[in-house]
Amino acid sequence: MSTTTVDTHVTPSSRNSARDRITAMFLGSEPLRGYTLLSPTLVVMAIGIIIPFAILLTMSFWTQVAFEFDTTPSLNNYAKALEHPVYETLLLRSIMISGACSIATVLLSYPMAYYVAFHVKRYKMLWIILMTLPFWTSYLLRVFAWKVILGFNGVINSGLKSVGIIEQPMEFLLYSPTAVVITLAHAWAAFAILPIYVSLEKIDRSLLEAATDLGDGPVARFFRITLPLSLPGIIAATLIIFIPTVGDYVTPALLGGPDGIMMANMIQAMFGKVNDWPMGAALSVGMMVTVAVFAVTFMFVSRKATEQIG
Numbered sequence: 001m002s003t004t005t006v007d008t009h010v011t012p013s014s015r016n017s018a019r020d021r022i023t024a025m026f027l028g029s030e031p032l033r034g035y036t037l038l039s040p041t042l043v044v045m046a047i048g049i050i051i052p053f054a055i056l057l058t059m060s061f062w063t064q065v066a067f068e069f070d071t072t073p074s075l076n077n078y079a080k081a082l083e084h085p086v087y088e089t090l091l092l093r094s095i096m097i098s099g100a101c102s103i104a105t106v107l108l109s110y111p112m113a114y115y116v117a118f119h120v121k122r123y124k125m126l127w128i129i130l131m132t133l134p135f136w137t138s139y140l141l142r143v144f145a146w147k148v149i150l151g152f153n154g155v156i157n158s159g160l161k162s163v164g165i166i167e168q169p170m171e172f173l174l175y176s177p178t179a180v181v182i183t184l185a186h187a188w189a190a191f192a193i194l195p196i197y198v199s200l201e202k203i204d205r206s207l208l209e210a211a212t213d214l215g216d217g218p219v220a221r222f223f224r225i226t227l228p229l230s231l232p233g234i235i236a237a238t239l240i241i242f243i244p245t246v247g248d249y250v251t252p253a254l255l256g257g258p259d260g261i262m263m264a265n266m267i268q269a270m271f272g273k274v275n276d277w278p279m280g281a282a283l284s285v286g287m288m289v290t291v292a293v294f295a296v297t298f299m300f301v302s303r304k305a306t307e308q309i310g
Helices: 012-028 030-059 076-083 085-119 124-136 139-150 155-162 177-187 189-201 205-213 218-229 231-245 250-256 263-271 277-309
Strands: 063-065 068-070
Touching: 030 277, 063 277, 076 085, 076 277, 085 124, 085 177, 085 189, 085 231, 085 263, 085 277, 124 189, 139 155, 139 177, 139 250, 177 189, 177 250, 189 231, 205 218, 218 231, 231 277, 250 263, 263 277
Parallel strands: none
Antiparallel strands: 063 068
16 A cells, blocks of 8 residues: 655745735735725724724623623613603703804804914914914813803803993803803814814815906805805814714713703713613613714715705
């Protein structure tokens, strides 16, 4: 009986050939090169976003039993979130406050971005840095500063009382949704200035000159050309402000009072004092889905409006 021996030795030429094929495939595929360059970012996103979200989503189907988890999949947490009106009220309040904050921030940021884009001829970057300089300080310090400004004996109430405009402090300034909107609008203004400024800076100035030659005044020129062409920056700024502020819990906790508490404060309580992590996870997932629906709808409507204007 004879035995056959299979030669499994890999020659250097075969290794080089395999390496050459891989190299050729890599060089010939632009998407593969792109994913390779993005691989560190994708790894960070997987570790920092995808995996935690998967854990959060999985936990939302569990049940808290004393200090332990019942890992049997269940929709009880989502049913509770839909049944109790307090969760719906907090979610709607969060969306309303964040929407008001987004509008206020854009209205506050647009004139500053417009001035730098159209009226500053030199050192534009220095102007941008100076406008964002106050936002380099701690977010918490700015919140406490607004607490002092809006307080019953704060700068605004004291100033108005000293000139005789009011006799009693205006109570709606502090511990109210108004205080939350004002503080968030100031805290996020820098993030709205930059995209609006970039959008305004990209406008072709010859279009404005042509409109002037056709008889348009400054107001008509602004509404017919400048504002429509700056809509991408406005849309980007609105989303940049709306998405994170709807989940803010520091400002409502310090300045909101009973009427300014938002959904994020309830979620924080579920993971803290209440010790019901699965319910907190369910509220978090529901809030993320709701915000995503609002954001996608806003982008769709804004794109249609931009196309019609264009």
